[in-house]
Amino acid sequence: MNSKVPRTVIKRYNLFDVTIPFANADDEFDIECEDFPRPTARMSCGHVVTPMSLTKHCLYLLGKGEYKLVCGQFNCNVEWPYEEVRKMALLTPEEKEYFEKIMAHNAVKNYFDSKFCPGCKFSVTRKDESNLSVRCQVCTTNKGCTYEFCWQCLRKWKGPQPRLDRCDNDGCTNDSLKTL
Structure with a gap:
């Protein structure tokens, strides 16, 4: 995925914003002691x-492949609504676009056994779990001929099929079969 993390500008709450629940306490998410500008909320x-700390924490979660934004403090797994994160992190338009794109990408990967086609980068769901050869309908339509790729190495399919161990591309290996 070609999504570039947006550059974060220094952000701080406006003390006159009555919609922000201000707190007279230290930032609990500044774990690297970066002394992000106060006030806190x-x-x-x-x-x-x-x-700043909220944005950084959420970027960390998204980078790990998460699609839910959760607190993560000790004994707290509360999932924050995206609307709350948007507001409390003071997300810029670029950050909003990035968050939404990555959250959707991560959710698709999590909910479905899907990967991104190496030909067109569209999400493809494997229909037959006993075959590593997967047909991409988008590429097949665009190229005017059948386009299949290997679910394991994510390269254009080589060799006979169906196969569950590997395709004929150099370096395509099934790690779970290697250990046997």
């Missing part, structure tokens, strides 16, 4: 953040 779970 309280999330719905009760933990205290700054826009």
Whole structure:
């Protein structure tokens, strides 16, 4: 996926914004002691953040492949609504676009056994789990001929099929079969 993390500008809450639940407490998400600018505010779970620490925490979650934005403080797995994160992190338009794109991407990967076609980068769901050869309908339509790729190595399919162990591309191996 070619999504570039947007550059984060220094953000701080406006003390005159009556919609922000301000807190007279230290930022609980500044774990690297970056001293993000105050004031701090309280999330719905009760933990205290700054826009900078909240943005950084959420980018970390998205980078790990998460699609739900959760607190993650000790004994707190509260899932924050995206609307709350958008508001409390003071997300820029670029950050909103990035968050939404990556959250959708991560959700698709999590909910479906899907991968991105190496030919067109569209999401493809494997229909037959006993065959590593997967047909991409988008590429097949665009190229005017059948386009299949290997579910394992994500390269254009080589060799006979159906196969569950590997395709004929160099370096295509099934790690779970290697250990046997």
